[in-house]
Amino acid sequence: QVQLVQSGAEVKKPGASVKVSCKASGYTFSDYYLRWVRQAPGQGLELLGWINPNSGDTKYAQKFQGRVTMTRDTSITTAYMDLSSLRSDDTAVYYCARSSHGLDVWGQGTTVTVSS
Amino acid sequence: DIQMTQSPSSLSASVGDRVTITCRASQNIATYLSWYQQKPGEAPRLLVYAASTLQSGVPSRFSGSGSGTDFSLSISTVQPGDFAIYYCQHSYNFPWTFGQGTRVEI
Numbered sequence A: 001q002v003q004l005v006q007s008g009a010e011v012k013k014p015g016a017s018v019k020v021s022c023k024a025s026g027y028t029f030s031d032y033y034l035r036w037v038r039q040a041p042g043q044g045l046e047l048l049g050w051i052n053p054n055s056g057d058t059k060y061a062q063k064f065q066g067r068v069t070m071t072r073d074t075s076i077t078t079a080y081m082d083l084s085s086l087r088s089d090d091t092a093v094y095y096c097a098r099s100s101h102g103l104d105v106w107g108q109g110t111t112v113t114v115s116s
Numbered sequence B: 001d002i003q004m005t006q007s008p009s010s011l012s013a014s015v016g017d018r019v020t021i022t023c024r025a026s027q028n029i030a031t032y033l034s035w036y037q038q039k040p041g042e043a044p045r046l047l048v049y050a051a052s053t054l055q056s057g058v059p060s061r062f063s064g065s066g067s068g069t070d071f072s073l074s075i076s077t078v079q080p081g082d083f084a085i086y087y088c089q090h091s092y093n094f095p096w097t098f099g100q101g102t103r104v105e106i
Helices: none
Strands: A003-006 A010-012 A018-025 A033-039 A046-051 A058-060 A068-073 A078-083 A092-100 A102-106 A110-114 B004-007 B010-012 B019-025 B033-038 B045-049 B062-067 B070-075 B085-090 B102-105
Touching: A003 A092, A003 A102, A010 A018, A018 A092, A018 A110, A033 A068, A046 A068, A046 A078, A058 A068, A078 A092, A102 B033, B004 B085, B019 B033, B019 B085, B019 B102, B033 B062, B045 B062, B070 B085
Parallel strands: A010 A110, B010 B102
Antiparallel strands: A003 A018, A018 A078, A033 A046, A033 A092, A046 A058, A068 A078, A092 A102, A092 A110, A102 B045, B004 B019, B019 B070, B033 B045, B033 B085, B062 B070, B085 B102
C-alpha cells in the first residue's frame, strides 16, 4: 500500500540541527512532489516547503529560508528535511506528505522537541 | 501569502446533526481548495480537493462547495467518528496555507 514512514522522535538543544527522514513505498517516488508541514503543540498546520523527488528542485517558505534544506535519495525512495539553528518554538510534529490533488498521503509525523 | 480564515473556530454538535464549516480566502483562489480532518495524535486526512471533489474512500456524507473566496465543508449527518478538527488549505500559489482549524465536538 502507499505509505510514507518517518524517522523517530528527536530531542535537540537550542542551536542544534535535526534531520527527519521520510521513506516512500507503494508508488513511484519520482512521480509526486513531497511537502513538509509542521504542527506546534495545540496549533495549526504550517508548510515548510516542497521537494521534487525527480529533479531534486526545492522551494522553501520564506519564514524558513536559510534554515531548512530538503533533499532526497532516489535509490532508497527517501526524502529528508534538515532544520538548523533550532529554537524552542521549532518544537513541533513534522510531517511529510505526498502532493497530488491536495496532500493525499501523510507520514505518521516526527516529534521534534527543542529544549535546553 | 494568502490568508485562510475558518469559521466557527469550534462548534458543538450531536450525532445526526448537519454541520457546516466555512473558509474564506483573502483573495480569489478559484477552486484550489482542500479540506482535511485531523483526530488527536493522528496525521491529517484529505477529505475534499478542488473545492468539491471527494477523496477516494471518504464517506458521501461529507461534501465541499464554493469557489473564488468563499468555501464550505458540510457533514450531512454527523457520526461519532466525525468529531475532530477540520482544516481548509489553498493550493493556488506558494506557499500553500491552512486555515486555523474548526473543532467539531459533542
